[in-house]
Amino acid sequence: MTLFQEFGITQELAIILAIDLGIAVLLLTLMRYMQGWSAKVNSRDELAVRDNFAFGISTAGAVGALGIVLTGAITGAAAHSYAQEAIGMASYGICGLILIKLGRFVHDKIALNHVDKTAAILKGNISVAIVDAGAAMATALVIRAVLIWAEDLTVNTFIAIFSAFAVSQLMLVVLTRALEIFYRRRNQGHSxxxxxxxxxxALALRHAGAMLAMGFTFNAASHFMVYDPTTYVTNLFGWFVFSLMMLLVLSILLWVVKKLVLARIDLSDEIERQQNIGLAAVEMAISISIAVIMTGLMA
Incomplete structure (x- = not known):
C-alpha cells in the first residue's frame, strides 16, 4: 500500500491536484511579473536592487489576491477529465487575474482618483502601497465568493462573475467616499x-482594514443569493442589495465594537493626526474580525 492509498488519494486525484497546483504556480509567477510590466519597470530591480518596500507590499497584495482567487477555483469537485480540469482551473485563474488588475485600475481611476498610485509606489510610498494591496485582496475575496457561488464553465457563468465584480467595485468606491467624507469633517476639510x-x-491601515472587511461581508452576502446564470438583472440587483445591506450592518457593528474594545481612546486623533500605527493595526484587526464573524454566522 502506497502512502497515497493510505490517505485515500487515488492516482487520478493526485494527477488532478498536480495540474491545479502547477497552473496555480504559473499564474502566481505571471502575477509577479505583471506588477512590473504594468508599472513599466523591472520587478526584480524594484524588489531586490532598489529595495522598494512599497513595490514589495503592492506585489505581495497582488500575489496574495490571486492566491485567494485560486482557492475559489479549486474548491469544487474534480472535473471528468484532466483536460477539462486544466481548462477550468486556467480559465477561472486567468479570469481572476484579469479582474484583479481591472479592479486595481478602477480603484486608481475612480476611488483614489486624486492619487497617482503607480508613481507613488515607485517613489516608495508605503501608505499608498498598503491601500493598493488592501484593494486587491478585497477584490479577490469578492471574486472567490462568486467563484464558489457560481457553477459550471459557461458564458453565463462569467457574466454572473462579472456582475458581482462590478457591484463590488461600486461598493469599494462608496466605502472610500464615505471614509473621505468622515475624514474631511474631522480634519477641517483636509483630504x-x-x-x-x-x-x-496609520490611516492606510485603517482604510485597508475597511476594504478587507467589505470583501468578507460580500462573501456573507453570497449565502443569500440563489445561483441562476440566466437571470442577469436579478443577479446584479441581488448582489447590490445584499452587499449594501451587509456593508451597513458591518458599519453599525464596527461602530459599537470599537466603542467598547477601544473605549476612552480618541481614534480620530490617534490615527489621523498622531499617525499611531499600532492603534491602527488594532482597529484593522477589529474590522476584519467582525467581518469574518459575520461571514461565519451567515454560512
Missing amino acids: LQQALEEGNT
Missing part, C-alpha cells in the same frame, strides 16, 4: 487622499 499621499501609514 484623505492627500493624507495617504503624504505618508500617513
